[in-house]
Amino acid sequence: MPLSPPAKRQLLHLRDIELRGWQREDGLFDIEAHLLDRKTYAFENDDRGTMEPGAPLHGMWLRLTVDLDMVIVAAEASSDHTPYAICPGAAPNFTRLAGLRIGPGFNRAVAERVGGTAGCTHLRELLGQMATVAFQTLYPIRAERERAETERLMASGERPARKPAMVGTCIAYAEDSPVTLARWPWLKDAVAGE
Structure with missing residues (x-):
């Protein structure tokens, strides 16, 4: 069911987020995100000058490679479009996510490794959604593993x-x-x- 009809309004900002979960040939999984921010009007940016309507203000990529236990094996970030020339300098810090397990405490651990001035707000915002996509991507495999273990325990009376x-x-x-x-x-x- 769609939302109720909105009040009369004007579109000002567009944020498109694309998330994908991939199974790799080596048994690992890639979870990828792409974020794109645009405005519907022209405005001035300190580093980039006049930003025309529709020009990308943010264009960022993030990939997490995870194993079956939801442990991040590798992380990679890239920024094609940023509001300031200094922003892409945060991308290499996202490799610090390697070794983290997606699960309880994940957001806290992310903040410790790439929080504040060590990271990028927009890339960090993607991580919660990427964690959900990781669960959805690995769900069939992990659920089957869980079912088999439960059946084994139940058959043994445990x-x-x-x-x-x-x-x-x-x-x-x-x-x-x-x-x-x-x-x-x-x-x-x-x-x-x-």
Whole structure:
């Protein structure tokens, strides 16, 4: 269902973000993002002079190479268009993301490595969305691995040591939702209070 009809308005700013998840032949995964900012009007920029309508103000790329455990093996950033000549100097610092695991604490770890003046606000903003795309890209493989482990445990009479990380993250994965209980039937006992 679309949004309700808007009030009369004028478009001023366009931000296009493109995200892609790739499986590589070597078993790793590339998560790529491209950000493009443009204005619909001309304005003056201290470093670039007159910016014509539609000219890219920001044009940035970021690639994270991750393994099956969501550990960043390599990171690469590039800035084609920036408002200031100094901005591209932040891109090499994003290699510092190598070794981080996408999961709990990721945003804090990112801030420690490329936060503040060590990084670029726009490239950092992409990382949260890239983490989501990494989960979506690796989901089928990780879910199958999780299913096989759960089946092995259940067949041996054991239960998994903890709830799956996705439980409790949204309405579909509420602990007592039909989606959760169908995917992880062993949680039914916990929901029933046993």
